[in-house]
Amino acid sequence: MLFEFEAELWIWEARRADNWTFVSLPAEASGEIQDLPGGPARGFGARRVRVTVGGSSWLTSIFPDRGRGCYVLPIKRAVRKAEGLDPGDVATVTVELVDL
Numbered sequence: 001m002l003f004e005f006e007a008e009l010w011i012w013e014a015r016r017a018d019n020w021t022f023v024s025l026p027a028e029a030s031g032e033i034q035d036l037p038g039g040p041a042r043g044f045g046a047r048r049v050r051v052t053v054g055g056s057s058w059l060t061s062i063f064p065d066r067g068r069g070c071y072v073l074p075i076k077r078a079v080r081k082a083e084g085l086d087p088g089d090v091a092t093v094t095v096e097l098v099d100l
Helices: 013-018 027-034 077-083
Strands: 002-008 021-024 047-053 056-065 070-074 090-097
Touching: 002 021, 027 056, 027 070, 047 070, 056 077
Parallel strands: none
Antiparallel strands: 002 090, 021 070, 047 056, 047 090, 056 070
16 A cells, blocks of 8 residues: 655654654545554554655654544654755655555
8 A cells, every 4th residue: 555645744742852753644545544454553553654755765654643633654854854854844755554
């Protein structure tokens, strides 16, 4: 299952001092992921994904965020630096579920 979308980078308010930066998956993609039968959802409903932003690719997890009503994806500091991204910037993101 593969999703490509554009999303704005935002800082998680609870960890603002640490600059934990995320993007939100679109509602439609989040709904499709949420509706997957059983499957390998991990703690807190997390799902393993392979992510590409620009020329950077890595393995991580997405997490359901009840407040936003979608899955959220952490964007690592090294990726933000390599791709020249800051909070508030919009990035093209490809997310592929792994371990389905």
